[in-house]
Amino acid sequence: MYKSFVAIGIMATITLVGCDLNQQENIKEVSMAELSQQEELKKEEIILDKDEVSDKAESASSDSENKDQNAKEKAENTERASEPETEEPGPEAEEETKSGTAPEEKTEAEGSVATEKETEKPADTFNHYPRGQFAVDGNPGQTVENTTGVFTIEKAKEAGNVKxxxxxxxxxxxxxxSGEVTEESIAGISGDKVRFLQVDAVLQNTSDLPIRFFFxxxxxxxxxxxxxxxxxFSGRTDGDYTSTTPKNxxxxxxxxxxxPPSEQIxxxxxxxTSSPINTETEESVGAGKSIDVSL
Structure with missing residues (x-):
């Protein structure tokens, strides 16, 4: 009987042990499955981390490239600004270079002097002054009509030069x-019938001195x-002869x-009578003269 109980106990123990072993195997399998899932999750996290790192690296690389490009452009702009501007040679310069025998270029000062000499008119440039209402031109015996009236030149003579x-x-x-004045405003002063002597002259300062002279x-x-x-009734005159430009x-x-009547003149x-005066010193530089004229 005792042996029977012992045998039963042993069998129960074996059964329990077998049951425990099965449970342990099941638990082990569950644990292994959980470990496998955790490893898979870790792998996915690692992959995600790698992707994020890659994206960040690409972004950083792009930013670095942009900064390098901007720095390069700034350097090129600075270099261009520091370079001196050069003008492209014009057609005339190219022709002179090709010919090989082109004359030397004039300096700015020489060119200015040359231009002034080329445009300067000889004795020539002239100060034209109004000659007055009664001035007439023509030969002896000629009748001339103008806005003032009708005039006859009775006598005329060229007197020549005097210095x-x-x-x-x-x-x-x-x-x-002599003549008749038809312009009423003038006739009211001179009268309808007039006679007069007319003297036409050209005057010029021949020196470098600033001269005052009243002809x-x-x-x-x-x-x-x-x-x-x-x-x-005379034409306009002035006493300014500070330049060498002739004037009438x-x-x-x-x-x-x-x-006396005209036939007796x-x-x-x-x-x-005027003496030329140097305006710098207010000293006379000449004396008046007289000219006899036969009409």
Whole structure:
């Protein structure tokens, strides 16, 4: 009986042990499955981490490339700005280079002087002044009509040149003129019938000195009469001869009933009374002169 109980106990123990072994195997299998799942999860996390690292690396690489490109462009712009600008040679320069025998280029100063000399007019450039309402041109016996009236040139003569200090005076014409004034505003001053002596001259300062000279003060001696130029009817004149540019002057000397008739006026004397003055020193550099003219 005892042996029977012992045998039963042993069998129960074996059964329990077998059961325990099976449970242990099951638990082991479950544990292994869980470990496998954890390893899979870790692998996925590692892959994700690698992807993130790769993305970050690519982004960093792109940013680095952009920065390098910007730095390169800035360096190129700085280099261009520091380079001196060069002008492309024009067609004329290319032709001169090709010819090999082109003349030397003038300096700016030489070119300026050459241009001034080329454009400078000889004795020539001229200051033209108004000649007055009564001025007429023509030959003896010729009748001339203008806006002032109708005039006849009775006598005329060219007196020639005279020099007063540095002032050269070319008396181109001395005329005895008579006529009728048709311009009412002028006739109210001069009268309808007029006679006058007209003197046309060209004056020029031949020196480098700044000169003041008044040709309008010139008088005319005629048959015992002394005539002065009419302020209103003479042409415009001034005393400024600080340059060598020639200028014209027309002086008109009105005659009236107190003067001899035209046929008796054969000789006159032109008295240049003004003396040229150096405006820097206010000293006279010449004396007046007289010219006898036969009409």
């Amino acid at each position: 007063v200090g540095p002032i050269n005076i070319q008396i181109k014409n001395v005329s005895l003129v 309008a003060s010139t008088t005319i001696g005629m048959n015992g009469h002394q005539l002065t130029a009419h302020d209103m 002057a027309t002086l008109v000397y009105m005659l009236n009933g107190d003067h 054969n000789n006159i004397t032109i008295d240049i």
